[in-house]
Amino acid sequence: MAYPYKKMQEEDFDYIRSVTAEDRVWTGDEIAREYYHDEMPEYGEYPPELYVEVENTEEISKIMAYAYQENIPVVCRGAGTGLAGGATCKYGGIMLSIMRMNRIFPVDHKNQTITAEPGALLIDIQAAAAAEGLFYPPDPGEKTASIGGNVITNAGGMKAVRYGLTRDFVRCMEVVLPDGSIMNFSSNVVKNTTGYDLKDLVIGSEGTLCILTQVTLKLLPAPTCSCTLVMPFASLEECADMVPKVLELPFVPTAIEFLERELIDIVERRLHKFFPVKEGEAVLIVMYDASSRQELDSAVRAASEAALANGAFDCCIAATPERAGSVWDVRGAILEGMKADSVSQEECDVVVPRSRIAEYVKKAKKIALSHGIRVEPCGHCGDGNIHTEMLRGPEMSDEEWKSATHASLTELYALSKELGGQLSGEHGIGNGRLKFLEEFVGPRMIQLYKSVKLAFDDKLILNPGKVVEFQEDRM
Amino acid sequence: MAYPYKKMQEEDFDYIRSVTAEDRVWTGDEIAREYYHDEMPEYGEYPPELYVEVENTEEISKIMAYAYQENIPVVCRGAGTGLAGGATCKYGGIMLSIMRMNRIFPVDHKNQTITAEPGALLIDIQAAAAAEGLFYPPDPGEKTASIGGNVITNAGGMKAVRYGLTRDFVRCMEVVLPDGSIMNFSSNVVKNTTGYDLKDLVIGSEGTLCILTQVTLKLLPAPTCSCTLVMPFASLEECADMVPKVLELPFVPTAIEFLERELIDIVERRLHKFFPVKEGEAVLIVMYDASSRQELDSAVRAASEAALANGAFDCCIAATPERAGSVWDVRGAILEGMKADSVSQEECDVVVPRSRIAEYVKKAKKIALSHGIRVEPCGHCGDGNIHTEMLRGPEMSDEEWKSATHASLTELYALSKELGGQLSGEHGIGNGRLKFLEEFVGPRMIQLYKSVKLAFDDKLILNPGKVVEFQEDRM
Structure with missing residues (x-):
């Protein structure tokens, strides 16, 4: 390993231009600000030294060989929609966008x-x-x-x-x-x-x-038919308790999500998307796909019966694409709604065993409230992956928000671990969750992660300071 | 890394006894011969220096910490049913059997x-x-x-x-x-x-x-019902051509296997298990599972129609467990039948894209025949994982068999690579396929495998000389 990373010079810019094209390379202040961060600017804004849009594998190979030789960090970026502060140039260097490499080849039917x-x-x-x-x-x-x-x-x-x-x-x-x-x-x-x-x-x-x-x-x-059910309950905890019961049925659901009325209200008020079911403090949304109408009907019947037997006020069947659409539109607009309803957000993406969802939700709310934070647990409860969204009110100072979210996250991660869960279910570690990782997985695991990282990237030039951080990164 | 490995001494034996139990440790000639090899003695017979049956994780941890400190190789062994020469003490040391650690905990229903x-x-x-x-x-x-x-x-x-x-x-x-x-x-x-x-x-x-x-x-x-179909064809190639057609139907089959009549004859003659379908030089066996009778019937109907439209002589439906059992019993007895019908066997476990199965089968037969070897391709054609079994006749000398199988395997692996396949579909590399691996994946991949191995096992003490071989192993 050779540190510190090279600060890029005009000769480096020229080399990258020579193996790509003048009009696909930007440097310094020419680089658009949006490339300084992903969807979570909260997890760090870092200017690349050079931004290049590559067109093929050979260009990437040449850039990497050069970066390897010259000790320049490289961060690959796709659409920039990540939620972990992953695709950012934490240590400067090259941001390599692959968005021009967007060919889709014809479907291979024989291999599906x-x-x-x-x-x-x-x-x-x-x-x-x-x-x-x-x-x-x-x-x-x-x-x-x-x-x-x-x-x-x-x-x-x-x-x-x-x-x-x-x-x-x-x-x-x-x-x-x-x-x-x-x-x-x-x-x-x-x-x-x-x-x-x-x-x-x-x-x-x-x-x-x-x-x-x-x-x-x-x-x-492709499944030939599908159906969405909405089961309103008196509380989010009752929703969570219903999840294992849905999963025990002999039909595997496609999706199981939950939503609290408060979140539905935010989306209705802020974005004027209206949820078709008005009752219930919280709703469980269950979707089934099937390859035949009979199979679908059997699944829907079994799930409806189970819902009513377990305290649901009702079981509304959104059998048409339009009706199902109005359910999923609201679910899909949650993040946008929360953004509109708060000054900023922090998110906890823990995943817990399905058997512990209700317990997690109940305790998570208490934890956030104890630090004066409004929290909205929502998301993929069929997976135990509860997006615990923290919303900043206008009354909170920067310092209050920062210390309250840090304290909440520390306790939420400890809770997830206690319940047999994980730190991140689907958004990843990136830069945003890095500081919580070692406490969660322990020092021996971090050592193993580092060894694995080095097995691929012995000079630590690829997206340095994400997932694992070496002291040497900072030198 | 510290080489060569330590030759175990009485003090080492004593240590292992002290952290396990006297009556669960065997050394030298006390060790049963079956632990020298797995199901393929052809891939090497190696005596362990010590054989221990552990009872819990803590014992394993203590043994590994000691072996790590003392530089003693350790090979973990399960039931010894592997087919790659994997669980053998190629460089001596400790064979650690986990077969006493066989507890099964109660099913967790909430988490399934x-x-x-x-x-x-x-x-x-x-x-x-x-x-x-x-x-x-x-x-x-x-x-x-x-x-x-x-x-x-x-x-x-x-x-x-x-x-x-x-x-x-x-x-x-x-x-x-x-x-x-x-x-x-x-x-x-x-x-x-x-x-x-x-x-x-x-x-x-x-x-x-x-x-x-x-x-x-x-x-x-658990699926509530299942059905097995047998589709007899004029040739193995026609069977293979049928596979993508089965997979294109809107029902996902549970299993798709093929068998040549010659193999069926061997099992009937040698093991007196009788296959219920008498026609066809080769048969395709397709199984469906379903959660309802309607779903199953739809799948069976669609597959039968597709079979008859694509040259099958018939489509026999084994709807009862007994009839399905008679089909799967013959399929399951193939390896035993071949063992009974030949002096020894060599096996090629390649996997190819599903779209190339027919081409592989046709060319594989030619390759083996050109080296004077009887070959029986069979197996998981729904996966493209064709077990190309080579059978040694009594007329072949050791030397002839060795050189003919080596030549055949070299060509079969090259064929698999050419068709976009892989060296091993499910049996693994172990010791038996090691010598073919570098040619197949290339030197940079081997280097990467070695780095990954070292990331976990920096002293190369765990099952050394399998999957990757370091020169240092031999020192």
């Missing part, structure tokens, strides 16, 4: 896969699959995310209950290592025990091990 | 999981889940395998088409690192982006990174 470059948008991948009667299930709320970002952060989302995470759909990938080597991790095969499973290690590694340059994704036959 | 120690048998895990109305799908043919072995080799099996691999069912694990540290990789949560995904890296690492001491597995609601 689709191959794309990392800058392709998730929404376009989903549409390309659907146009061929197939289905790419992962659906994290953010439709404008890049598929590369989804893969490298192992994006989750609402349909993970039935279909799993992005990880579960990655068949193989092409990547560039920090030294510029172009590698393939696995191929278009459905099983593989050839050497170590580096593909899965790289998924969710937040751009700290290598740069993804192409990915092949598994597709499924 | 089951937790077990690594020595629990797969068949007992399946039974424990079934007794509670739940289902653990992974089903590699070998029922007496340990769950630890299944996890550490990422066992596949017949039902991977629908349900996936062992990997897809591992929620979390407890392991012991080479230095004796006890770690937990993830917890009983359904998604996790907290640091690097070490859990998935360890799955399939063949005991070279750490020792598994406890695992929590995801369970599914």
